[in-house]
Amino acid sequence: MTVGVTEKYKKNMIEASKVIIECDGNIKKAALKMHLPYNTIWKRWDRAKQEGIVNNGQLSDIEIKNDKKNTGEIWKETITDEERVIETTDIRITTVEDAVKKANIDTDVWEVIKVVVNGWDVSAKFGEEGNYKWSTKQNYQLKVWLKRRIPKFAEEFFDNFIKRAKKFVPRYKRIKRIPPQNPHLLVLSMPDSHFGMQAWHKETGEDYDTEIASDIYMNAGIELLNRASGYVIDKIILVVGNDLFHANDSTNLTPKSKNELDIDGRMAKVFEEVATSHIKLIKHLLPVAPVELIWIKGNHDPESSWYLAKYLEGFYTNCEDVTVNTLPAPQKHIKYGINLLAWTHGDEEKHRDLPALMAGKWPKDWATTKHREWQLGHFHKKKEMWTVIGDELGAGVRVRIIPSLTTKDYWHTNKGYMSIRSAEAFLYSKDKGYTGHFAVNVFDGKIS
Numbered sequence: 001m002t003v004g005v006t007e008k009y010k011k012n013m014i015e016a017s018k019v020i021i022e023c024d025g026n027i028k029k030a031a032l033k034m035h036l037p038y039n040t041i042w043k044r045w046d047r048a049k050q051e052g053i054v055n056n057g058q059l060s061d062i063e064i065k066n067d068k069k070n071t072g073e074i075w076k077e078t079i080t081d082e083e084r085v086i087e088t089t090d091i092r093i094t095t096v097e098d099a100v101k102k103a104n105i106d107t108d109v110w111e112v113i114k115v116v117v118n119g120w121d122v123s124a125k126f127g128e129e130g131n132y133k134w135s136t137k138q139n140y141q142l143k144v145w146l147k148r149r150i151p152k153f154a155e156e157f158f159d160n161f162i163k164r165a166k167k168f169v170p171r172y173k174r175i176k177r178i179p180p181q182n183p184h185l186l187v188l189s190m191p192d193s194h195f196g197m198q199a200w201h202k203e204t205g206e207d208y209d210t211e212i213a214s215d216i217y218m219n220a221g222i223e224l225l226n227r228a229s230g231y232v233i234d235k236i237i238l239v240v241g242n243d244l245f246h247a248n249d250s251t252n253l254t255p256k257s258k259n260e261l262d263i264d265g266r267m268a269k270v271f272e273e274v275a276t277s278h279i280k281l282i283k284h285l286l287p288v289a290p291v292e293l294i295w296i297k298g299n300h301d302p303e304s305s306w307y308l309a310k311y312l313e314g315f316y317t318n319c320e321d322v323t324v325n326t327l328p329a330p331q332k333h334i335k336y337g338i339n340l341l342a343w344t345h346g347d348e349e350k351h352r353d354l355p356a357l358m359a360g361k362w363p364k365d366w367a368t369t370k371h372r373e374w375q376l377g378h379f380h381k382k383k384e385m386w387t388v389i390g391d392e393l394g395a396g397v398r399v400r401i402i403p404s405l406t407t408k409d410y411w412h413t414n415k416g417y418m419s420i421r422s423a424e425a426f427l428y429s430k431d432k433g434y435t436g437h438f439a440v441n442v443f444d445g446k447i448s
Contacts, residue, residue: 019041025057084145086103108329109148158314169314171319185237189402192377196270204409208409214276221238224425239293278293295327373434403423
């Protein structure tokens with residue numbers, strides 16, 4: 001490099017050259033895009049050619065490699081094990097989605113937690129040489145913070161745990177099953193059980209604690225299975241997470257709002273009870289059909305329920321009849337015959353956007369199915385709606401909000417919230433779609 005050219009000016013030359021190349025060599029258009037005078041951009045472009053940064057109208061091979069490192073004033077990315085920060089003043093990056101796409105970030109692994117947009121005015125002479133005019137342009141900066149949905153240390157710990165577990169946990173014999181005629185999928189959906197919540201009947205009208213939650217959860221699952229016994233079932237889905245735990249950790253605060261929670265017992269006690277309840281319930285399910293556990297992050301238990309799912313993955317690592325989906329993606333789906341079924345907790349997405357989200361995330365499965373639906377928790381009540389994707393397509397998508405088995409805590413009682421306590425199981429035929437569903441209710445603390 002010629003003596004006198006600073007590293008900062010080199011970055012400016014590279015930035016100007018990139019924009020000019022994107023504008024097909026049109027310096028005037030590049031100047032307008034960068035909100036800088038024409039003469040400034042022309043000088044940077046001319047100097048870049050003198051320094052060998054640009055050859056034959058393109059960035060040199062060396063600078064292309066350097067560009068991939070995302071260094072420079074227009075684009076900066078900071079990465080740690082748990083957090084990523086994107087900073088850009090590039091006017092071509094106008095949305096969070098644009099920034100995430102350019103950084104090639106997997107949004108199933110990372111979630112946006114904070115966004116800041118700054119703007120400021122710049123006054124200068126713009127235009128071609130000899131025809132400058134004073135004008136004011138607005139520059140801006142977009143800054144995006146992301147964090148891992150699941151901490152990296154936890155992923156590494158449980159991955160090693162599962163590898164070790166293969167050597168020590170029992171090896172289950174594969175259950176021999178005769179391929180059934182007219183098979184059905186059974187989905188057990190019991191969200192928002194809130195294990196570990198404490199409720200006192202003198203305040204809330206009903207008692208609730210970890211032991212009561214376990215008893216109700218187990219009995220509800222078994223009773224729903226019994227009510228489906230008249231159908232031939234070749235697969236069972238058990239949705240776990242979805243505010244399975246009332247608390248995420250020993251602070252006993254909600255993860256985002258930091259509201260204080262009424263808790264029954266220490267986290268270790270609650271975790272042990274939840275794990276035992278699921279192992280007992282799966283023992284009832286396995287003789288009927290293979291079981292797939294699908295973990296869905298809740299707003300109360302985004303990490304604690306994932307730990308439980310990974311624990312169960314390790315426990316059943318030598319059991320071919322049990323699979324566990326612990327991917328950090330906030331939305332999950334399966335394709336069963338002509339059915340496309342998806343799950344999410346329901347506290348983040350706009351519900352009317354879910355059908356379009358389904359079509360966009362899983363286009364191949366969308367194209368080969370006829371019955372499509374979402375199942376959500378979070379609201380502790382039953383609600384259902386149909387959404388049509390375009391009048392011409394007529395592709396109706398059912399969005400179900402599943403009720404909860406849990407009672408009200410003091411906060412919900414104080415707000416006057418009321419809902420019927422229940423859980424539901426859904427049946428789907430491979431070639432006929434949705435067949436029907438069963439429900440169990442909780443009255444006076446018992447399943448009926």
